[in-house]
Amino acid sequence: xxxxxxxxxxxxxxxxxxxxxxxxxxxxxxxxxxxxxxxxxxxxxxxxxxxxxxxxxxxxxxxxxxxxxxxxxxxxxxxxxxxxxxxxxxxxxxxxxxxxxxxxxxxxxxxxxxxxxxxxxxxxxxxxxxxxxxxxxxxxxxxxxxxxxxxxxxxxxxxxxxxxxxxxxxxxxxxxxxxxxxxxxxxxxxxxxxxxxxxxxxxxxxxxxxxxxxxxxxxxxxxxxxxxxxxxxxxxxxxxxxxxxxxxxxxxxxxxxxxxxxxxxxxxxxxxxxxxxxxxxxxxxxxxxxxxxxxxxxxxxxxxxxxxxxxxxxxxxxxxxxxxxxxxxxxxxxxxxxxxxxxxxxxxxxxxxxxxxxxxxxxxxxxxxxxxxxx
Amino acid sequence: xxxxxxxxxxxxxxxxxxxxxxxxxxxxxxxxxxxxxxxxxxxxxxxxxxxxxxxxxxxxxxxxxxxxxxxxxxxxxxxxxxxxxxxxxxxxxxxxxxxxxxxxxxxxxxxxxxxxxxxxxxxxxxxxxxxxxxxxxxxxxxxxxxxxxxxxxxxxxxxxxxxxxxxxxxxxxxxxxxxxxxxxxxxxxxxxxxxxxxxxxxxxxxxxxxxxxxxxxxxxxxxxxxxxxxxxxxxxxxxxxxxxxxxxxxxxxxxxxxxxxxxxxxxxxxxxxxxxxxxxxxxxxxxxxxxxxxxxxxxxxxxxxxxxxxxxxxxxxxxxxxxxxxxxxxxxxxxxxxxxxxxxxxxxxxxxxxxxxxxxxxxxxxxxxxxxxxx
Numbered sequence: 001x002x003x004x005x006x007x008x009x010x011x012x013x014x015x016x017x018x019x020x021x022x023x024x025x026x027x028x029x030x031x032x033x034x035x036x037x038x039x040x041x042x043x044x045x046x047x048x049x050x051x052x053x054x055x056x057x058x059x060x061x062x063x064x065x066x067x068x069x070x071x072x073x074x075x076x077x078x079x080x081x082x083x084x085x086x087x088x089x090x091x092x093x094x095x096x097x098x099x100x101x102x103x104x105x106x107x108x109x110x111x112x113x114x115x116x117x118x119x120x121x122x123x124x125x126x127x128x129x130x131x132x133x134x135x136x137x138x139x140x141x142x143x144x145x146x147x148x149x150x151x152x153x154x155x156x157x158x159x160x161x162x163x164x165x166x167x168x169x170x171x172x173x174x175x176x177x178x179x180x181x182x183x184x185x186x187x188x189x190x191x192x193x194x195x196x197x198x199x200x201x202x203x204x205x206x207x208x209x210x211x212x213x214x215x216x217x218x219x220x221x222x223x224x225x226x227x228x229x230x231x232x233x234x235x236x237x238x239x240x241x242x243x244x245x246x247x248x249x250x251x252x253x254x255x256x257x258x259x260x261x262x263x264x265x266x267x268x269x270x271x272x273x274x275x276x277x278x279x280x281x282x283x284x285x286x287x288x289x290x291x292x293x294x295x296x297x298x299x300x301x302x303x304x305x306x307x308x309x310x311x312x313x314x315x316x317x318x319x320x321x322x323x324x325x326x327x328x329x330x331x332x333x334x335x336x337x338x339x340x341x342x343x344x345x346x347x348x349x350x351x352x353x354x355x356x357x358x359x360x361x362x363x364x365x366x367x368x369x370x371x372x373x374x375x
Numbered sequence: 376x377x378x379x380x381x382x383x384x385x386x387x388x389x390x391x392x393x394x395x396x397x398x399x400x401x402x403x404x405x406x407x408x409x410x411x412x413x414x415x416x417x418x419x420x421x422x423x424x425x426x427x428x429x430x431x432x433x434x435x436x437x438x439x440x441x442x443x444x445x446x447x448x449x450x451x452x453x454x455x456x457x458x459x460x461x462x463x464x465x466x467x468x469x470x471x472x473x474x475x476x477x478x479x480x481x482x483x484x485x486x487x488x489x490x491x492x493x494x495x496x497x498x499x500x501x502x503x504x505x506x507x508x509x510x511x512x513x514x515x516x517x518x519x520x521x522x523x524x525x526x527x528x529x530x531x532x533x534x535x536x537x538x539x540x541x542x543x544x545x546x547x548x549x550x551x552x553x554x555x556x557x558x559x560x561x562x563x564x565x566x567x568x569x570x571x572x573x574x575x576x577x578x579x580x581x582x583x584x585x586x587x588x589x590x591x592x593x594x595x596x597x598x599x600x601x602x603x604x605x606x607x608x609x610x611x612x613x614x615x616x617x618x619x620x621x622x623x624x625x626x627x628x629x630x631x632x633x634x635x636x637x638x639x640x641x642x643x644x645x646x647x648x649x650x651x652x653x654x655x656x657x658x659x660x661x662x663x664x665x666x667x668x669x670x671x672x673x674x675x676x677x678x679x680x681x682x683x684x685x686x687x688x689x690x691x692x693x694x695x696x697x698x699x700x701x702x703x704x705x706x707x708x709x710x711x712x713x714x715x716x717x718x719x720x721x722x723x724x725x726x727x728x729x730x731x732x733x734x735x736x737x738x739x740x741x742x743x744x745x746x747x748x749x750x
Contacts, residue, residue, distance in 0.1 A: 020419070021396050027710040029418055043404055044395070044419045277704055291697065295704040299674065322666065329652055329670040335402040 005289070006031060008065030010052055011072035012039030014336035014346065015265045018273070019071060020044050022281035026289070033061045040337040055079045062088055069242065069288050070264055073101050074145065091189075091241040091288040092263040099238075100263050104143040104170050110258055113237050115230065117258045118172040118249070126166035133158055137174040140164040175257055177249035181217050182268035183231035186243045186283045189290040193236060194283070195228040196276065196296040199268055201247075212364060213304040214357075215271050219250065226256055234261060243284040245269060267306070271351045274332050275302035300330075300353040303364040307348035307373060309341035315375035317341040324370045328363055330354050340375075347373045380664070381406060383440030385427055386447035387414030389711035389721065390640045393648070394446060395419050397656035401664070408436045415712040430454045437463055444617065444663050445639055448476050449520065466564075466616040466663040467638040474613075475638050479518040479545050485633055488612045490605065492633045493547040493624070501541035508533055512549040515539040550632055552624035556592050557643035558606035561618045561658045564665040568611060569658070570603040571651065571671040574643055576622075587739060588679040589732075590646050594625065601631055609636060618659040620644060642681070646726045649707050650677035675705075675728040678739040682723035682748060684716035690750030692716040699745045703738055705729050715750075722748045 005028055009016045012034030020030045020041060032041040033048045041047060050057040052072065058079035062068050067089040068080070080094035092100075099105045110117040118139075123129045129140065136158070142151035142165045153163050154174070164171075180203065185195040200217035217224070231246040238244070245266030247259045269280035278286075278294025286293055309317070316339060325331050335348035350367050354360040380403055384391045387409030395405045395416060407416040408423045416422060425432040427447065433454035437443050442464040443455070455469035467475075474480045485492040493514075498504045504515065511533070517526035517540045528538050529549070539546075555578065560570040575592035592599070606621040613619070620641030622634045644655035653661075653669025661668055684692070691714060700706050710723035725742050729735040 017399060021399055024392060024396055024419060024712070025707075025709045027712050043421065044399060046418065286701065292702045294701070297704070326661065326669070327667045329672070332400075334400045337399070337402050 005029070005066040006064065007285075007288075008033070008062055008068045009041070009045075010058070010061075010068070010070045010075045012036070012041035012045070012047060013071055014040050014334075014348075015071035016041045017044065017336060018270070018334070019069075019265060019281045019284065022279060023285055025282070026285060028285070028289075031061070031065055033057070038339055043337070052076065059083060062090075067091065067288055069284070070097065073097055073263065077101070089288070092244075093239075093241065096238055096240045096263055100261060101145075102143050103141045103146065103260075104168060106261065107170050107172075109238075113233075115234060115237075115258055116256060118175050120170050120172040123164070123169050123171050125168075126162070126164055129164040129169070129171065130161050132171055133161070135171055135173060136160070139172045139174055141170050141172065143168040143170065175249045175251060177257075178252045179217065179219070179250040180259070181219070181227055181248045181250055181256070182213075182245055182266070183227050183248070184243060184245050184266060184269040184272070184280050184283075185228070185231040185235050186287040186293050187235045187241055188287040188293055189241050192293050193232050194293040194296050195231050196269065196272060196280065196283075197298050198224055198227040199271070201268060211306060212368075213268055213271065214360075215275060215302045215304075216298060220254075223250060223254065223256065230256060230258060234258070241290075242287050243269075243280060267304075267346075267349075270334065270349050271302040271304045271353075272296075273334075274351050275300050275353050300355055301357050301360050302354075303352045303360050305350045305352070305364055305367050305371075306346060307335070307350060307371065309343050309345040309347055309373050309375075311343045313373070313375040314342045315340060317347060318374050320372040320374060321370035325350065325367050328352075328366065331363065331367065341373045380404070380441040381439065382660075382663075383408070383437055383443045384416070384420075385433070385436075385443070385445045385450040387411070387416035387420070387422060388446055389415050389709075389723075390446035391416045392419065392711060393645070393709070394444075394640060394656045394659065397654060398660055400657070401660060403660070403664075406436070406440055408432070413714055418712070427451065434458060437465075442466065442663055444659070445472065448472055448638065452476070464663070467619075468614075468616065471613055471615045471638055475636060476520075477518050478516045478521065478635075479543060481636065482545050482547075484613075488608075490609060490612075490633055491631060493550050495545050495547045498539070498544050498546050500543075501537070501539055504539040504544070504546065505536050507546055508536070510546055510548060511535075514547045514549055516545050516547065518543040518545065550624045550626060550634075552632075553627045554592065554594070554625040555634070556594070556602055556623045556625055556631070557588075557641070558602050558621050558623070559618060559641060559644040559647070559655050559658075560603070560606040560610045560621065561662045561668050562610045562615055563662045563668055564616050567668050568607050569668040569671050570606050571644065571647060571655065571658075572673050573599055573602040574646070576643060586681060587743075588643055588646060589735075590650060590677045590679075591673060595629075598625060598629065598631065605631060605633060609633070616665075617662050618644075618655060642679075642721075642724075645709065645724050646677040646679040646728075647671075648709075649726050650675050650728050675730055676732050676735050677729075678727045678735050680725045680727070680739055680742050680746075681721060682710070682725060682746065684718050684720040684722055684748050686718045688748070688750040689717045690715060692722060693749050695747040695749060696745035700725065700742050703727075703741065706738065706742065716748045 012032035031046040058076040062083040198217040199215040202212040330353040387407035406421040433451040437458040573592040574590040577587040648654040705728040
């Protein structure tokens with residue numbers, strides 16, 4: 001077995017940080033590239049400051065590594081394609097990153113492969129968007145460069161149409177869903193595929209970020225199987241190597257519709273670090289290094305609470321309530337090494353494990369109430 | 376809560392490496408000092424190459440940090456005492472490191488505090504040692520600078536006495552023990568004390584290193600309680616802040632005798648990363664940062680297998696059998712980032728978790744048989 005390999009990661013954020021924590025166990029030397037000199041990976045990897053969208057920067061960084069992966073999709077795909085041509089392993093493969101960078105291509109892929117998803121039309125500009133009054137209520141998504149709640153508009157009324165994007169986008173029917181689910185699935189180079197159990201997400205009503213997550217999702221066995229199958233189908237049809245997070249709506253009628261996919265470790269899989277046999281990070285590493293995938297079994301019910309910068313505070317982060325929450329059994333802190341806080345910035349997450357779902361939910365509320373990031 | 380602190384670690388080996396994996400979650404910037412330019416912590420911390428026994432090196436490194444700890448005992452204590460005087464937090468405290476650096480002082484401490492331990496005499500040189508023929512069979516230990524099986528001689532016959540150390544040492548009665556146990560206990564600055572459940576160790580007959588470890592130890596509830604109490608008593612009597620590993624003999628008569636102590640994360644606690652609510656590494660960090668200690672409850676039975684360099688191989692390490700062992704559920708790999716292997720060098724460890732003790736033992740045997748470090 002060839003280990004001691006150099007793993008290059010595009011992006012030096014929290015996902016890279018947790019990937020490094022896992023890569024250490026495999027003797028892989030991690031190199032990270034990020035435009036921010038204060039990126040969370042700066043002190044725990046061979047860190048290069050540079051632009052992820054710049055061809056030459058991406059190419060040169062990539063040439064110094066044996067295997068390349070991403071922790072953010074917004075990377076120069078042309079450079080990745082060239083690196084792939086020159087024999088560097090790039091997982092997920094560049095053409096898949098390209099597909100996922102564009103929500104319009106993503107939606108067309110679902111349609112073509114008969115993967116259930118909300119009905120949609122492509123829109124080129126705001127003027128064209130105005131024609132779709134009969135699609136309301138709807139969601140307008142920017143084709144490219146949306147991230148973490150940015151690049152998405154909810155359009156309820158005719159007046160709202162003017163808030164839509166004046167750039168190529170996709171207009172989707174609004175789904176009156178019962179729950180939002182996510183399944184993380186992995187596929188290695190040999191074609192082995194394994195899905196994690198579905199999780200249930202609760203979004204913050206205002207800023208459209210995951211606020212809580214519960215695992216396992218409270219759904220029927222049939223829905224669980226269906227959700228995992230859909231995720232497995234997508235990664236297999238893509239022929240993708242790596243980790244794919246599939247966010248889905250469960251409708252009131254019990255239908256599952258795919259909402260978004262991300263070809264990398266994902267916010268909806270953080271709890272796997274403590275709550276599953278294998279974590280999403282180790283699974284991603286196993287997939288891209290073509291090692292056998294780990295067993296995804298859940299060891300315990302878990303809740304994940306995002307630690308977001310408190311509204312009204314910007315500046316050097318101060319954490320309140322650490323002592324209080326660390327007194328609780330099964331509370332696992334993960335801070336992301338960010339010096340500065342601002343409203344709703346993701347500063348960390350906390351996973352809570354507890355065999356009792358009731359006690360789990362109480363602890364999640366306690367953590368949410370007592371742990372604050374201020375400045 | 377004051378986080379974002381600079382934690383200085385003396386020693387940049389595998390214990391430091393796993394401590395860093397945990398410190399990342401708390402936003403602590405870790406700085407390590409080690410004489411070896413290829414030390415396991417070199418790429419994942421702010422690394423300084425330098426001698427741990429040199430006053431000036433230790434002092435200057437220490438001045439750049441807010442809190443100092445060790446992952447090896449062999450550090451210049453005078454420099455640590457000076458740093459402590461100047462207000463740097465040093466945990467474990469320098470006078471405790473000094474005590475533990477000297478096995479003679481350790482044994483006298485047990486006697487003075489009525490902590491059960493094998494009967495002993497102090498010896499100044501080999502000539503004096505020769506007088507103790509009536510103590511055989513016995514164990515002769517070098518007072519200072521022993522480490523990982525070095526500095527210990529088993530003396531069975533009168534001829535063996537000449538193998539004893541010609542330097543200040545301690546001669547202990549050989550204990551015909553039933554089992555070797557270890558309890559890891561932590562104490563924070565506020566005086567809170569928590570012990571992990573006892574584990575059972577199996578040593579390799581030749582090279583005196585832990586070969587396997589099983590948790591929980593197969594002992595009576597009464598012995599479990601007694602073992603934990605002894606560990607708690609020692610750390611409390613020492614008034615020590617940090618993590619203390621207490622290795623003990625369980626005699627055929629059910630008596631517990633303290634063998635050795637180590638004031639830091641320890642080989643006998645690696646399994647806590649996956650098998651307990653809190654890991655020994657996080658517990659150590661909580662203790663030295665004066666945070667509430669974590670719950671030590673075991674989540675699963677576990678086995679820990681040390682990954683040692685195969686006899687007969689020296690040079691750049693190659694790992695055999697990785698694919699085979701990673702196919703097993705509950706097998707957790709931890710490699711230590713060492714480039715070169717040599718016979719019996721600790722290259723990593725593997726923790727196996729399984730709710731069935733029988734299956735756990737089978738997997739431990741499988742791992743031991745299939746995973747090899749060669750060159």
